[in-house]
Amino acid sequence: MTEQVAGIVLAGGLSRRMGGGDKGLRELGGKPLMAHTIERISAQASPVAINANGDVSRFAAFGLPVIPDLTADHPGPLAGVLAGMRWAEKAVPGARFIVTAACDTPFFPEDMTARFLAAVGTAYPAIVLASSARRGHFVFALWPVSLADDLQDALASGARKVEDWIGRHQHFTVEFPPVSVGGASADPFFNVNTPEDLAQAAAFLNNTRRQKS
Numbered sequence: 123m124t125e126q127v128a129g130i131v132l133a134g135g136l137s138r139r140m141g142g143g144d145k146g147l148r149e150l151g152g153k154p155l156m157a158h159t160i161e162r163i164s165a166q167a168s169p170v171a172i173n174a175n176g177d178v179s180r181f182a183a184f185g186l187p188v189i190p191d192l193t194a195d196h197p198g199p200l201a202g203v204l205a206g207m208r209w210a211e212k213a214v215p216g217a218r219f220i221v222t223a224a225c226d227t228p229f230f231p232e233d234m235t236a237r238f239l240a241a242v243g244t245a246y247p248a249i250v251l252a253s254s255a256r257r258g259h260f261v262f263a264l265w266p267v268s269l270a271d272d273l274q275d276a277l278a279s280g281a282r283k284v285e286d287w288i289g290r291h292q293h294f295t296v297e298f299p300p301v302s303v304g305g306a307s308a309d310p311f312f313n314v315n316t317p318e319d320l321a322q323a324a325a326f327l328n329n330t331r332r333q334k335s
Contacts, residue, residue, distance in 0.1 A: 126217045127235055129167030130206035131159055132199060132261055133174040133181075133225040134191065144180060146225035148320060151327045155314060158228030160184060166235035167221050171209055173202040187213070192274075197282050199261050204277060207270035217267060218246065224261045227313040228323060229330075231298050238264035241294045249293040252311065258295065259311045260284040 133146045133156060146156030156172075164170050171187040175196055178188040189209045191201040199222075206220045221235050230252075231237070238250040247266030252259045261284070269291065281287050300307040306329070314320050 125219060125239060126214060127167040127219045127221050128210040128214045128217045129163040129170035130202065130220050130222045131156065131163060131170065131172045131225050132202045132222055133172055134196060134202050145314060147180065150228060150320065150323055155228060156225040159223055159225050162230060162232060163221065163223045165232065169214060171206065173205050193277055197277060199284050200273065200277060200281065200287060203265055204270060204273045207265065207267050207273065210267050211270065219264050219266055221264050222261055224313060226315065227311055229301065229310055229312060229326065230262060231310050234262065235264065237296050241296050245292060249288055249291055251288065251293060251295045253295045253297045254309050254311050260288065262311060
C-alpha cells in the first residue's frame with residue numbers, strides 16, 4: 123500500500139518514576155532518548171510531529187512541529203491521538219492514517235508501520251495495534267484520521283481508557299517477536315520509565331552497536 127501516514131511521537135507523560143521533567147530529553151547513547159524514537163518513526167511515516175504540552179521551546183532542537191492536547195485536562199494518550207489526527211487533517215490532507223509511538227521506547231520495530239498497513243488491507247477505517255508476548259501496546263498503533271470526530275466526542279463524554287474506545291471500532295492486532303541482541307532476548311517495546319530502565323537501554327544500545335560493527 124502507498125497510503126501516506128503521518129507520524130506522532132507521544133511525549134505527554136509526567137515522568138514521575140524518572141523524577142519528573144521530560145524523560146524523552148534524557149540522554150541515551152549520546153543523544154536524547156526521544157531522538158531514537160524520532161529517527162525510527164521518521165523512517166516509517168512522514169511528516170512527523172511531537173505531541174506534548176507546556177513550553178514547546180524545550181523541543182526546538184528536534185526541528186519538528188509540537189502539538190498540544192486539545193483538551194484542558196490532558197486525559198492521557200487518547201488526547202495525544204486526537205491532537206495528532208487534527209494536525210494531520212491540516213498539515214497532511216492526503217494522509218488517511220497517523221501512526222503513534224511513545225517517546226520513551228527507542229527500539230520499536232523498524233517495520234511497524236508497514237506491518238500495520240498490511241494488516242489493514244482494505245478494511246478502512248480500522249485501527250491496528252502492536253502486541254508483543256501477547257500484551258497490547260496501545261500507544262503503538264495505526265489510527266484512521268476519519269475517526270477524529272468520533273474520538274473527540276468520546277473524550278468530551280469522559281472516555282479515557284484507550285482500549286475501551288478502540289473496542290468500539292474495527293481493529294486488528296499485529297504480534298511482534300522479541301529481538302535478540304548479543305545473545306539476549308528483549309521486548310521490542312521495552313520502554314524507559316526509571317533510571318534503571320535507562321541504564322538497561324544503554325546496555326542494549328551498546329550491544330546493538332557492537333553487533334553491527
